[in-house]
Amino acid sequence: MTEAIKANVSEKMQKSLDSFKSDLAKVRTGRAHTGLLDHIVIDYYGSMVPINQVAGVNLGDAKTINVQPYEKSMVGKIEKAIRDSDLGLNPATSGDLIRVPMPTLTEERRRDLIKVVRTEAESAKVAMRNIRRDANDSLKKLIKEKEISEDDERRSQDEVQKITDKFIAEIDKLLQTKESELLAI
Secondary structure (H helix, E strand, C coil): CHHHHHHHHHHHHHHHHHHHHHHHHHCCCCCCCHHHHCCCEEEECCEEEEHHHCEEEEEEECCEEEEEECCHHHHHHHHHHHHHCCCCCCCEEECCEEEEECCCCCHHHHHHHHHHHHHHHHHHHHHHHHHHHHHHHHHHHHHHCCCCCHHHHHHHHHHHHHHHHHHHHHHHHHHHHHHHHHHCC
């Protein structure tokens, strides 16, 4: 029973870690890449959908992302969503093509991006702690139902804590790597 809980904890924490890695990939380090816009959502007839479902997103060159809406009526909404995002981008529209130039990273912008990355890391750590709390609650429930002994519960809690520590250390390592990438000129 406790093995299933520990396996579930590892699986959920790995998913949270993967989510954090994809969030880090969205924070740019000076070059354009299409994944940068993936988290931007557009109001598409009452539903919030990712930008890549209402427009074609591709690279114009190393410093420009081109966004080609599938419907002409979506140009304004897409442009506004990109401008209002936390990325600090200023899209330019010509006809039905939206060009998103990547501004060069100033020292101040690098510091802002580091703050964003640290916030993402803290959110990932909170997710890990929530998973740990849920696992510990499940273990306490097993004790109440007399399915495991208190010693087993304590041992399992220690193992869950070790798993949590391992994943939080991985988050810290990824955060440090991304910070050094952002500070490199």
